[in-house]
Amino acid sequence: MAQYFLEQARVADFVAHLLASNTVYAPHRKGSRSYAFAKADDPAAVVLDYPRTLSSVKKFFLPPREVLLNFDLTLDAASVPPVEPGNAVFLGVHSYDLAAVRRLDFNFTTGNPERNYLARRDGARFIGVSYVPDKFHFAGSVGIDPYDMTGCDMFLTKHADGWIVDIPTGEGSELAAGFKLEAHDEPKPPRAHFTQHVFVPQARLGKVMEASYDHPVWNETADACLGCGTCNLVCPTCYCFNVQENVDIACTSGQRERSWDGCMLRGFTEVAGGEFFREKVAARQRHRVYRKFKYISDVTGQPWCVGCGRCTASCTAKISIVEIVNRLIRDSERDESILT
Amino acid sequence: MEQQIQQFGAGPRELYLPEMAVITEVRRLTELETLYTVELPGGRDLGHKPGQFVEVSLYGIGEAPFSISSSPTRRGSFELGIRRVGMLTDVLAGYAPGRKIGIRGPFGNGIDVSKFTGKDVLIIAGGIGLVPMRSLINYVLDRRDEFGRLIICYGSRSDSELLFPDELAAWEKDPRTEYHVTVDRGTEAWTGRTGVITTLLPGLALDLPNTVACICGPPVMYRFVVMALRGRGLPDQNVYMSLERRMKCGVGKCGHCQINNTYVCQDGPVYNLPDIAKLREAL
Ligand SMILES: Cc1cc2nc3c(=O)[nH]c(=O)nc-3n(C[C@H](O)[C@H](O)[C@H](O)COP(=O)(O)OP(=O)(O)OC[C@H]3O[C@@H](n4cnc5c(N)ncnc54)[C@H](O)[C@@H]3O)c2cc1C
Ligand code: SF4
Ligand code: SF4
Ligand code: FES
Numbered sequence: 001m002a003q004y005f006l007e008q009a010r011v012a013d014f015v016a017h018l019l020a021s022n023t024v025y026a027p028h029r030k031g032s033r034s035y036a037f038a039k040a041d042d043p044a045a046v047v048l049d050y051p052r053t054l055s056s057v058k059k060f061f062l063p064p065r066e067v068l069l070n071f072d073l074t075l076d077a078a079s080v081p082p083v084e085p086g087n088a089v090f091l092g093v094h095s096y097d098l099a100a101v102r103r104l105d106f107n108f109t110t111g112n113p114e115r116n117y118l119a120r121r122d123g124a125r126f127i128g129v130s131y132v133p134d135k136f137h138f139a140g141s142v143g144i145d146p147y148d149m150t151g152c153d154m155f156l157t158k159h160a161d162g163w164i165v166d167i168p169t170g171e172g173s174e175l176a177a178g179f180k181l182e183a184h185d186e187p188k189p190p191r192a193h194f195t196q197h198v199f200v201p202q203a204r205l206g207k208v209m210e211a212s213y214d215h216p217v218w219n220e221t222a223d224a225c226l227g228c229g230t231c232n233l234v235c236p237t238c239y240c241f242n243v244q245e246n247v248d249i250a251c252t253s254g255q256r257e258r259s260w261d262g263c264m265l266r267g268f269t270e271v272a273g274g275e276f277f278r279e280k281v282a283a284r285q286r287h288r289v290y291r292k293f294k295y296i297s298d299v300t301g302q303p304w305c306v307g308c309g310r311c312t313a314s315c316t317a318k319i320s321i322v323e324i325v326n327r328l329i330r331d332s333e334r335d336e337s338i339l340t
Numbered sequence: 341m342e343q344q345i346q347q348f349g350a351g352p353r354e355l356y357l358p359e360m361a362v363i364t365e366v367r368r369l370t371e372l373e374t375l376y377t378v379e380l381p382g383g384r385d386l387g388h389k390p391g392q393f394v395e396v397s398l399y400g401i402g403e404a405p406f407s408i409s410s411s412p413t414r415r416g417s418f419e420l421g422i423r424r425v426g427m428l429t430d431v432l433a434g435y436a437p438g439r440k441i442g443i444r445g446p447f448g449n450g451i452d453v454s455k456f457t458g459k460d461v462l463i464i465a466g467g468i469g470l471v472p473m474r475s476l477i478n479y480v481l482d483r484r485d486e487f488g489r490l491i492i493c494y495g496s497r498s499d500s501e502l503l504f505p506d507e508l509a510a511w512e513k514d515p516r517t518e519y520h521v522t523v524d525r526g527t528e529a530w531t532g533r534t535g536v537i538t539t540l541l542p543g544l545a546l547d548l549p550n551t552v553a554c555i556c557g558p559p560v561m562y563r564f565v566v567m568a569l570r571g572r573g574l575p576d577q578n579v580y581m582s583l584e585r586r587m588k589c590g591v592g593k594c595g596h597c598q599i600n601n602t603y604v605c606q607d608g609p610v611y612n613l614p615d616i617a618k619l620r621e622a623l
Pocket of ligand 1: 270271272273274275393402403404405406407408420421422423424425426427428429430468471472583584585586587588609
């Protein structure tokens with residue numbers, strides 16, 4: 001496939017080119033040390049070289065808060081608010097976040113396909129960028145290479161003073177059309193190494209999890225865990241939600257709204273009568289980890305964790321999902337070797 | 341709006357938009373429970389199976405799942421038996437005939453009644469668990485010849501909390517229905533049996549291979565009933581149960597109803613025991 005080169009000095013020009021005919025979402029600085037995806041406005045403010053954003057592009061397809069229904073209390077009638085097709089360009093997406101979008105696509109199309117998600121997702125085009133793994137990333141262990149272009153219309157690989165550009169799709173060619181890019185035929189620089197690893201592939205993790213239901217790690221982790229649910233909120237593949245009602249001051253109209261929820265929160269399983277089905281933090285930790293490596297994975301064969309490292313990076317209690325999983329692997333292998 | 345739906349062709353239907361239905365009858369069952377008869381526009385059938393549920397919407401208050409208490413054999417409207425426990429159910433308790441409520445559903449798998457044809461049907465209902473089981477009971481009663489014995493075991497905290505007194509009396513009289521009832525603690529007027537629901541099971545004469553059991557009740561009940569049925573020698577594959585979990589969507593999206601790897605709103609709420617016996621979060 002033909003490759004091109006985009007000098008770092010021309011990145012802002014390229015963003016301006018995209019902005020001329022598209023809505024563009026891209027990483028921006030947020031505070032002194034963080035990054036966040038936001039609507040691009042000033043081309044110079046877009047950052048392509050970043051370790052990770054606070055939350056992923058998930059928030060554009062499944063917004064943190066979203067109106068499901070508008071209702072009129074005087075008429076006892078409700079209507080579905082229109083959801084505008086996204087039709088946006090997502091610039092600067094890391095491969096693990098795109099892998100997470102594919103997982104969300106699965107969750108929102110299987111069973112009952114959901115119009116809200118699909119409409120927002122509609123027309124999305126992705127321009128991926130490579131990244132250098134930091135101390136939290138472990139995407140390589142879940143089979144997602146930093147140079148993986150799957151789902152991308154363009155892909156930018158960091159190289160010296162610029163970016164090697166791949167354009168794998170027709171949509172990508174359309175995005176690039178009219179912007180001068182020099183051909184580039186040198187090979188890509190070698191990938192940087194990950195420093196975090198899950199020791200075994202998903203094919204074995206289902207078994208490991210199966211053997212680990214009563215492992216002490218759940219209780220030990222629970223001793224430190226605050227049950228705050230931050231790990232759910234920052235995860236690009238978490239999609240559980242709560243639904244609430246808002247009524248305006250005049251009590252004549254209102255909205256039914258959904259918002260991100262998290263299985264680490266105590267009330268998540270509460271039912272009438274005060275029963276909590278996962279009352280212990282340990283049970284919730286196990287549920288979170290099993291949702292990433294067992295329950296959906298047993299069906300799809302894919303880990304539902306994409307190795308972004310966000311949950312670990314943002315946990316106040318410094319709980320590391322990699323350490324939990326590796327400990328389960330070590331202990332289940334030790335148990336196996338005792339048995340055999 | 342129009343345009344977007346077209347864009348998806350026959351794709352996603354509106355998952356979250358309720359249809360307005362009207363309450364046509366309100367029957368107070370006990371201090372806490374009320375039976376509502378609900379009619380969809382034009383008297384259209386809900387098209388449910390016993391064991392399925394609907395999401396009831398009161399705009400400005402919220403939405404909650406309720407089992408359908410009537411049998412699909414009774415056409416033109418359906419019934420919900422609802423206990424007052426909080427926000428939505430409190431408001432609903434004040435509703436009179438003529439009020440409109442939003443309905444989504446029917447949801448969940450429900451009971452595949454065809455599997456029960458020719459079998460003896462044993463119903464084990466604790467407290468409000470009788471509400472969903474009543475759909476199956478009336479189904480069997482309306483198609484009486486398609487099934488073997490109908491054995492109903494009903495347990496309640498107190499005789500003052502017994503639901504559907506008229507129907508209980510009718511079952512008691514019906515020679516083709518074997519009705520057993522027990523209460524945890526009876527009032528002075530109570531002359532029947534006292535004790536928890538499991539005390540009803542040892543005395544039953546059962547044709548084990550030909551009996552299917554359906555259980556519904558408060559969370560604590562299941563484990564004990566399952567132990568008692570196993571004690572009687574009833575094979576696990578003959579045992580069905582309806583489980584309750586928190587639900588926020590009913591369509592397999594919100595994640596709240598998950599038990600290990602299963603979603604109660606999709607794969608349940610009715611489970612065959614062997615399918616969930618291994619799920620540690622189930623019972
Ligand atoms: C499949 C299914 C079938 C049910 N069938 C019946 C029935 O036939 N009759 C009946 O009376 N009740 C039934 N319930 C329970 C009923 O859904 C709850 O009583 C109802 O949600 C309480 O709503 P509320 O607004 O009055 O209470 P709230 O004010 O919301 O809260 C009261 C309590 O209910 C809990 N709760 C809140 N939302 C839910 C929810 N979505 N699901 C479960 N608990 C919740 C709260 O955590 C709190 O402990 C069923 C539940 C399920 C899942
Ligand atoms: S972010 Fe950390 S402390 Fe908070 S719920 Fe998750 S694991 Fe527990
Ligand atoms: S579980 Fe943690 S590391 Fe895995 S995708 Fe979610 S936030 Fe990222
Ligand atoms: S109720 Fe939302 S997933 Fe089952």
